[in-house]
Structure formats: structure tokens, C-alpha cells
Amino acid sequence: MNEVEGIKRIKKLIDKAKAGEELVLGFFGGSITQGSLSSEPKLCYAHRVFDWFEKEFPNAKFHYLNSGIGGTSSYFGVSRVYKDLLMYRPDFVIVDFSVNDDPTDLFKETYEGLIRRIWYSDTEPAMLLLNNVYYDDGRTAEDIHLEVGKHYGIPNVSIKDTIYKRMLEGRYNRNDITPDGLHPNDLGHELLAKEITDRINEICGMDVSDCQEEQEKEPVTANRFEDSIRYTIETGSPVLSGFRADAREKEGHLDFFKNGWIATKTGDSIHFELSGVRTVAIQYRKTINRPAPVALAILDGCREKAVVLDSNFDEDWGDCLYLQQVLNESERKDHTLDIEIVSASEEDKNSFYLLSLIVS
Structure with missing residues (x-):
């Protein structure tokens, strides 16, 4: 080596x-x-x-x-x-x-x-x-x-x-x-x-030669993620319809569920316009406080291929910062993404919490 x-x-x-x-x-x-x-x-x-x-x-x-x-x-x-x-x-x-x-x-x-x-x-x-x-x-x-x-x-x-x-x-x-x-x-x-x-x-304790400064190496993978961008309320401007921005101040990197968007009712939706992306992942909360709302992620308006975002967590160790990839392509293209609440009720013990989009 x-x-x-x-x-x-x-x-x-x-x-x-x-x-x-x-x-x-x-x-x-x-x-x-x-x-x-x-x-x-x-x-x-x-x-x-x-x-x-x-x-x-x-x-x-x-x-x-x-x-x-x-x-x-x-x-x-x-x-x-x-x-x-x-x-x-x-x-x-x-x-x-x-x-x-x-x-x-x-x-x-x-x-x-x-x-x-x-x-x-x-x-x-x-x-x-x-x-x-x-x-x-x-x-x-x-x-x-x-x-x-x-x-x-x-x-x-x-x-x-x-x-x-x-x-x-x-x-x-x-x-x-x-x-x-x-x-x-x-x-x-x-x-x-x-x-x-x-x-x-x-x-x-090792001896190494004082060789010439190493040049930046070519990646061994397609390397689509090095310049990943994370959209939160600080950096993203989606169209909100029922969703609301979380106005609470975030205190440190372990204050997880802040700087995102919150929804509580069936029909609440949020719309993103994404330019020149190859990959998209949705980061949302899976919660142990069940029941909780369920959403659909709809890429480019295609409901037939929508991805279910179920915020009910089937583990018991605590709420999870869950990451769901919804786009994985090799070429950069423009896309739209809609996230829509399709199941929510007054019995829900927690809201649907969208932390971020991660795109590259």
C-alpha cells in the first residue's frame, strides 16, 4: 500500500x-x-x-x-x-x-x-x-x-x-x-x-522519502457526490402549500430536527425546482412517536413512480434522520420534486418533518 x-x-x-x-x-x-x-x-x-x-x-x-x-x-x-x-x-x-x-x-x-x-x-x-x-x-x-x-x-x-x-x-x-x-x-x-x-x-517511526508534492488524483468512482449540496430553510426556496418552515433556532450539529419544513395534514405539499442534478435524496424524520404522517415523493409529476416516505419508525432506539434516494442518474438534468402528505390524522403523535434535500 x-x-x-x-x-x-x-x-x-x-x-x-x-x-x-x-x-x-x-x-x-x-x-x-x-x-x-x-x-x-x-x-x-x-x-x-x-x-x-x-x-x-x-x-x-x-x-x-x-x-x-x-x-x-x-x-x-x-x-x-x-x-x-x-x-x-x-x-x-x-x-x-x-x-x-x-x-x-x-x-x-x-x-x-x-x-x-x-x-x-x-x-x-x-x-x-x-x-x-x-x-x-x-x-x-x-x-x-x-x-x-x-x-x-x-x-x-x-x-x-x-x-x-x-x-x-x-x-x-x-x-x-x-x-x-x-x-x-x-x-x-x-x-x-x-x-x-x-x-x-x-x-x-516510519521513514518516507521527501518526494515531490503529490498531484490531485483522479477519482476511482464516478464521483458524483463530492460537490453535494444540502438544501434546508437556510439554502432552499421551495413553494410551500401547507408545509411551513421551522422557525426555531438550531443549536449545534446535534440539534437535528431544526432548519427544516413541517407538515401535519393530508394534502400538505412542498414543491422544489432542481436544475442540473444527477442525484436527489430526501432526508426526513422517522419517529418512534407513532402514529405519524405518510408522504409521497413525486419526481417530475410522475405519481405512478412515486416513492413512499413513511415517517413511522419501526425501531425503538430513537428518532432517525432517514435518507431516501429518489434520483440516481449519470447525466445532469432539470427536475421537479413534490412531496405530498397522503396519510395524516388527529391521532398522530408527531408531524412529518422534512430536514433537507441532498442533491448533486
């Missing part, structure tokens, strides 16, 4: 830390990165890695930026990466979506778009790709993510090849490190952090 450029960036980061510079450490991913099932935020793997940097380099000043959002994929990630991560100009970024993405060509493409956005951003941050795993069966999108990472020379940390492997060998009982087979407990987060810091130490 040619990781020369990735190794050089991490060694440069460590040199800056040794020199006492001020650095931003960013963590971008799903629920594990957010810190799910750690007993307190400071015990999640991300904060433990931050703590390690502070301990190892006491003369430097570090800023902690955790941009994890539970239950979300790299598809959503590529659309939010600037506002939640890149605008803070990180010097180091860990990306973690291997248990949120499916191992499909679509998610290989959305993941590459995300990686390119970060890798080629202005600060040229050092990066590590974190590949988590389902501990019950070993499921992970690591393979497709590594195809992308290898192409750009970005080092990774494989939990399947380390902690999960040791568990299979009997060194850990599954319940010792994860109560639900996915999210680490405090010990699990501690083990994750150690794999990351050990990898950084390993890289620091």
Missing part, C-alpha cells in the same frame, strides 16, 4: 505538535464517533485520542471537534462536511463510517466524495480512516472504504483485524467491550483509542 502522502501528513502534524503549535483535531462519523454507549462524553474514543495528544505534547494547544452523528452515513456526511468540520479548518481528521455505510457501489462513491472533500481541503489535514465492525458477525464496509483510502494513500485503523480478531481468539468476551454488538462501552472506546494512538506512533 502506498501511504507515503498520508504518512508525511501525520509526521508533519506531529512535528507541529512538538513545536507547540495550535491545532484542531476533528472526528467525523456516526454514533461510535459521537460517543454512543460511553458512560460520559470524555470517555469516548475520540476524546481519549484528544487527551492523548494533550498528554504527549503539553506545549501545544489542541481544539477538540467531534462531528459524529448517530445513525448517519457518508451520503449525509459529504453534504454536511463543510459546515460541521471543514469550516473549522482541522489539522487532523479521523473518518468513521464503516458500520453506517453499506458495502455497495453507491456508498463507495459517497465515501470517496467525502474523503476528497477533506483530503483536498485548504488545510491539507492529516487523516486516519477508522474501520469499525459489527462484533456479532464481522460486518463492515471496510473493503470498499479501503479501496478509496489506498487510492489516496491514507492510512487506516482496522478494528476487524485488531480488536475483533482478538475477541474471536478469546482474548475478549464480546460483552466485555460492547453491550449491543456494535457500540463500544468504556473499555471498548479505550481499546479503539489505543489502536489509533498506536497507529500514529507506528507512523511516526
Whole structure:
């Protein structure tokens, strides 16, 4: 694996830390990165890695930026990466979506778009790709993510090849490190952090040639998602008929259900005019507070091919930022999109909440 450029960036980061510079450490991913099932935020793997940097380099000043959002994929990630991560100009970024993405060509493409956005951003941050795993069966999108990472020379940390492997060998009982087979407990987060810091130490001991600056590489996928745009009430101007803009102020990236549009009655609708797009995904709330309204997504006026948007969530862990793709094409075209409530009643315990459109 040619990781020369990735190794050089991490060694440069460590040199800056040794020199006492001020650095931003960013963590971008799903629920594990957010810190799910750690007993307190400071015990999640991300904060433990931050703590390690502070301990190892006491003369430097570090800023902690955790941009994890539970239950979300790299598809959503590529659309939010600037506002939640890149605008803070990180010097180091860990990306973690291997248990949120499916191992499909679509998610290989959305993941590459995300990686390119970060890798080629202005600060040229050092990066590590974190590949988590389902501990019950070993499921992970690591393979497709590594195809992308290898192409750009970005080092990774494989939990399947380390902690999960040791568990299979009997060194850990599954319940010792994860109560639900996915999210680490405090010990699990501690083990994750150690794999990351050990990898950084390993890289620091490597010799790499001071070769010519690497040129931007051609993508390995169709790369339709690198320039994804997320339309919310801040950035979109749809025609509202019954839907209303949510006027509440959004407070941080974990204040999920804000800056969207709300509908409560059958017949409520919202209309978007979309110019020159290849893909469209609708992000809406699936809620555990059932019953809740059901809508149709109608592309280009074709009701026969309408997609059902059922906001009733059949899980019990909490409301979900659900992402439903309704257009997936290779050529840019103009389209219209109508979302219409087709089932609602006075018995509903929640509204239909449209968070955003994600288009590319």
C-alpha cells in the first residue's frame, strides 16, 4: 500500500505538535464517533485520542471537534462536511463510517466524495480512516472504504483485524467491550483509542522519502457526490402549500430536527425546482412517536413512480434522520420534486418533518 502522502501528513502534524503549535483535531462519523454507549462524553474514543495528544505534547494547544452523528452515513456526511468540520479548518481528521455505510457501489462513491472533500481541503489535514465492525458477525464496509483510502494513500485503523480478531481468539468476551454488538462501552472506546494512538506512533517511526508534492488524483468512482449540496430553510426556496418552515433556532450539529419544513395534514405539499442534478435524496424524520404522517415523493409529476416516505419508525432506539434516494442518474438534468402528505390524522403523535434535500 502506498501511504507515503498520508504518512508525511501525520509526521508533519506531529512535528507541529512538538513545536507547540495550535491545532484542531476533528472526528467525523456516526454514533461510535459521537460517543454512543460511553458512560460520559470524555470517555469516548475520540476524546481519549484528544487527551492523548494533550498528554504527549503539553506545549501545544489542541481544539477538540467531534462531528459524529448517530445513525448517519457518508451520503449525509459529504453534504454536511463543510459546515460541521471543514469550516473549522482541522489539522487532523479521523473518518468513521464503516458500520453506517453499506458495502455497495453507491456508498463507495459517497465515501470517496467525502474523503476528497477533506483530503483536498485548504488545510491539507492529516487523516486516519477508522474501520469499525459489527462484533456479532464481522460486518463492515471496510473493503470498499479501503479501496478509496489506498487510492489516496491514507492510512487506516482496522478494528476487524485488531480488536475483533482478538475477541474471536478469546482474548475478549464480546460483552466485555460492547453491550449491543456494535457500540463500544468504556473499555471498548479505550481499546479503539489505543489502536489509533498506536497507529500514529507506528507512523511516526516510519521513514518516507521527501518526494515531490503529490498531484490531485483522479477519482476511482464516478464521483458524483463530492460537490453535494444540502438544501434546508437556510439554502432552499421551495413553494410551500401547507408545509411551513421551522422557525426555531438550531443549536449545534446535534440539534437535528431544526432548519427544516413541517407538515401535519393530508394534502400538505412542498414543491422544489432542481436544475442540473444527477442525484436527489430526501432526508426526513422517522419517529418512534407513532402514529405519524405518510408522504409521497413525486419526481417530475410522475405519481405512478412515486416513492413512499413513511415517517413511522419501526425501531425503538430513537428518532432517525432517514435518507431516501429518489434520483440516481449519470447525466445532469432539470427536475421537479413534490412531496405530498397522503396519510395524516388527529391521532398522530408527531408531524412529518422534512430536514433537507441532498442533491448533486
